[in-house]
Amino acid sequence: MEALLEVKDLKKHFPVASTIPFKKSTQSVKAVDGVNFNVYPGETLGVVGESGCGKSTMARLVNQLITPTSGIVHFKGDDLVTMNKETLRETRKKIQMIFQDPYASLDPRISVGELIAEPLVIHNVGDKASRKKRVEELLEIVGLNKRFADRYPHEFSGGQRQRINIARALTINPELVICDEPVSALDVSVQAQVINLLKQLQAEFQLTYIFISHDLNVVRYTCDRIAVMYLGKIVEIGTYEQIYSNPKHPYTKALFSAIPKESPFDDKERIILKGTVPSPLNPPSGCSFHERCPVAIDICSKQEPNVVTTANTHQASCHLIQK
Amino acid sequence: MSQQLLRVKDLQVEFKSGSITNKAVNGVSFDLDANESIGIVGESGSGKSVTATSILRLIPNPPGKITGGDIYFKGNNLLEMSNNDIRKVRGNEISMIFQDPSTSLNPVFKVGNQLMESIRTHQNVSKKEAKKKAIEMLELVGIPAPEKRMNMYPHEFSGGMRQRVMIAIALSCNPELLIADEPTTALDVTVQAQILNLMKDLQARLQMSIIMITHDLGVVWETCDKMIVMYAGRVVESGEVKAIYQNPLHPYTWGLLDSQITESQESTEALSAIPGSPPDLSYEIKGCPFADRCPYAQAICYETTPELAEPYQGHAVACHFQTTEQQLERREDAYVDGSTSRS
Ligand SMILES: Nc1ncnc2c1ncn2[C@@H]1O[C@H](COP(=O)(O)OP(=O)(O)OP(=O)(O)O)[C@@H](O)[C@H]1O
Ligand SMILES: Nc1ncnc2c1ncn2[C@@H]1O[C@H](COP(=O)(O)OP(=O)(O)OP(=O)(O)O)[C@@H](O)[C@H]1O
Ligand SMILES: [Mg+2]
Ligand SMILES: [Mg+2]
Numbered sequence: 001m002e003a004l005l006e007v008k009d010l011k012k013h014f015p016v017a018s019t020i021p022f023k024k025s026t027q028s029v030k031a032v033d034g035v036n037f038n039v040y041p042g043e044t045l046g047v048v049g050e051s052g053c054g055k056s057t058m059a060r061l062v063n064q065l066i067t068p069t070s071g072i073v074h075f076k077g078d079d080l081v082t083m084n085k086e087t088l089r090e091t092r093k094k095i096q097m098i099f100q101d102p103y104a105s106l107d108p109r110i111s112v113g114e115l116i117a118e119p120l121v122i123h124n125v126g127d128k129a130s131r132k133k134r135v136e137e138l139l140e141i142v143g144l145n146k147r148f149a150d151r152y153p154h155e156f157s158g159g160q161r162q163r164i165n166i167a168r169a170l171t172i173n174p175e176l177v178i179c180d181e182p183v184s185a186l187d188v189s190v191q192a193q194v195i196n197l198l199k200q201l202q203a204e205f206q207l208t209y210i211f212i213s214h215d216l217n218v219v220r221y222t223c224d225r226i227a228v229m230y231l232g233k234i235v236e237i238g239t240y241e242q243i244y245s246n247p248k249h250p251y252t253k254a255l256f257s258a259i260p261k262e263s264p265f266d267d268k269e270r271i272i273l274k275g276t277v278p279s280p281l282n283p284p285s286g287c288s289f290h291e292r293c294p295v296a297i298d299i300c301s302k303q304e305p306n307v308v309t310t311a312n313t314h315q316a317s318c319h320l321i322q323k
Numbered sequence: 324m325s326q327q328l329l330r331v332k333d334l335q336v337e338f339k340s341g342s343i344t345n346k347a348v349n350g351v352s353f354d355l356d357a358n359e360s361i362g363i364v365g366e367s368g369s370g371k372s373v374t375a376t377s378i379l380r381l382i383p384n385p386p387g388k389i390t391g392g393d394i395y396f397k398g399n400n401l402l403e404m405s406n407n408d409i410r411k412v413r414g415n416e417i418s419m420i421f422q423d424p425s426t427s428l429n430p431v432f433k434v435g436n437q438l439m440e441s442i443r444t445h446q447n448v449s450k451k452e453a454k455k456k457a458i459e460m461l462e463l464v465g466i467p468a469p470e471k472r473m474n475m476y477p478h479e480f481s482g483g484m485r486q487r488v489m490i491a492i493a494l495s496c497n498p499e500l501l502i503a504d505e506p507t508t509a510l511d512v513t514v515q516a517q518i519l520n521l522m523k524d525l526q527a528r529l530q531m532s533i534i535m536i537t538h539d540l541g542v543v544w545e546t547c548d549k550m551i552v553m554y555a556g557r558v559v560e561s562g563e564v565k566a567i568y569q570n571p572l573h574p575y576t577w578g579l580l581d582s583q584i585t586e587s588q589e590s591t592e593a594l595s596a597i598p599g600s601p602p603d604l605s606y607e608i609k610g611c612p613f614a615d616r617c618p619y620a621q622a623i624c625y626e627t628t629p630e631l632a633e634p635y636q637g638h639a640v641a642c643h644f645q646t647t648e649q650q651l652e653r654r655e656d657a658y659v660d661g662s663t664s665r666s
Contacts, residue, residue: 016475029479049511056482144600151340155340160367184508185508186367187364187367187538189578190366190367192584192597195594214510214511214512214515215512217585220586221590240590258512262585263544264545279467
């Protein structure tokens, strides 16, 4: 099948301000450091990984909210990085984003109705009456009262605001929706509603999702394929069965053993990783996971592992994997 | 017996917007002992954050106002304290990790300075010591290369890192009571495990008490001794965590438990979800606030509001059909795919 989105060797290095005045800094945060993946129409690709590993940065690169340091982002065959502004604006209609922070992403001076209708206004779709109808429909879809259209974001709780965000992302029928922790601010009952909703919308409108989440149960439930990120790189990618039942990378194994308790009586064995996430300011040599890896050998600190394809659609980067 | 640290009694909080009055918190009560931790769970908008911010008297007024109740902290009523005295309590004896990171970190100051400032307001230490302690705290919450991170601005941090900075700030003053409002929502499981461990550690070391607001029941199972379940500004169930896990009583609590995604959940079947949305709190609610969405509701539920009662010692519930005289039978299919299946 042809990919809807093709990402090749994507990098984003943020320069870091120098601590010495007037001296230009040579350091940078390697937030995303050579990422490759495809997303196919109608599927959900999950992205998991520790806080700070570059998930949100990657999402913002795909959407061209920030420009990459290098690399390629093809959407339906067209390169977004080199595209002219006008075409990019049109193409962006098809790629919507739901942000991680439900607080920062809503302008407090604009009413909820206007916020949700905003994409329609920007792209000149419909008249006042049809927009109002669409807003009411969307509020209903995300489980909010129609009357909320006249209120302002600050009057809502965190979870309610995230539902407004989701409504807004769906306003102009996108093809690809990048969901950055879309349900982590929601209580479980609303979370279940929203996940059911996202799945139902996907089936109804053939939506494709990139679904970033740190909740591994949510990811397992919602995603067809999963990419595991560590320090700016994808260390393992595969179908959800492959990742859950047969993880190859030691980091993936540790990650899945840290899922929280399902009961107060549960005494579960955890692989507690040594040390903390290394700094993307100064990533370790060789395999970036070697310092914390329970099974690291000599070569791991010296040489970066290649991507090994272990099965159809299953790839991982680790020296210890046999082909 | 350990000592009672906090007692919230019949708390009432309202928000006014024009002619509309939103009763965000409507008669919430709970107690907390020293070295004890309580979890507050409940649907979005149920008043968890408002309850927590009321304890520190940080409800924005207008539009908000605490209209009734008492909050005793070590025997003193916080609601009757002078502004000066409450300021001394805040961030000193009681500290809070806010749900909204953007209000607690100032975007124009470096993260390190904000952390140091907070340390120095509450502790009599030199600048140099404050800096050392700040770096130590960042390290404790798992921020790599803390010395370098001290010089960076909040927008240069990832979502989860900002959340951890706030945790560092809240913990840096060794509080007696820590109020943590969704402290780990933006964190992945490995860091979450690390942070929860850190809190438990400090709790044991400092005899700290914790109010843990979360929608993640796993976090409650992991860290809390007891819990309250809130719905529409009220407590609908309260008790020991283990008792509620083993024998949950309120139909809303059942819905919450059913909505959790478990490891065995098949991705082909829809998740169980509570149908509909919570009531608009700006209208007088007649009867039980959950009645509209409750698969077990009967005529009386739309007429009279059930009071909290204790069918089991120490385990309270507000439901007409969960009393010492009669009990409801929990149906497995009650919340399947979020449409009400009323019997
Ligand atoms: N504008 C920026 N300037 C400098 N560094 C940045 C900037 N934005 C992100 N970073 C850095 O890039 C790295 C990755 O951040 P990102 O927000 O992508 O992480 P994440 O995987 O989404 O984490 P989380 O799960 O905590 O949201 C972090 O080290 C962060 O500090
Ligand atoms: N500043 C405010 N102005 C007006 N209404 C407010 C304000 N803050 C909270 N509310 C209202 O009070 C009610 C309770 O809100 P609260 O923030 O306590 O919910 P919550 O239980 O913490 O929800 P969440 O899980 O989404 O954080 C909501 O209906 C909300 O709209
Ligand atoms: Mg992020
Ligand atoms: Mg809240």
